[in-house]
Amino acid sequence: MYYIIAHTMKKSKKIIFIAASVIAVTAIVLMTVGDRGFLDMYRLHREEKSRIREVAAARAEIDSLKAEIERLRNDTAYIERVARERLGMARKGEMIFKFVEENDF
Numbered sequence: 001m002y003y004i005i006a007h008t009m010k011k012s013k014k015i016i017f018i019a020a021s022v023i024a025v026t027a028i029v030l031m032t033v034g035d036r037g038f039l040d041m042y043r044l045h046r047e048e049k050s051r052i053r054e055v056a057a058a059r060a061e062i063d064s065l066k067a068e069i070e071r072l073r074n075d076t077a078y079i080e081r082v083a084r085e086r087l088g089m090a091r092k093g094e095m096i097f098k099f100v101e102e103n104d105f
Contacts, residue, residue, distance in 0.1 A: 032038050071078045083089040090096050 030037065034040070072082070088096070
């Protein structure tokens, strides 16, 4: 009789151990690779940092463009420089010389 009770307790302990092990392994797998797992959270964290850098770069470009707009509205010397450099314009009566390298022929 003692053998049957001891054997039954060993079986129940073994079943509990196996069940607990399966639950623990399942929990670890879900915490690692699930929708809200560590790997997904790490990926989202990297994406967030990337987006923050993109926003900072866009804001810097916006600030630069706002400064250029302000200069184009108010700084006549800057307007003249832009017209000469970017648009190839000249004042009335000025002559423009274009130097061509020999390779360009």
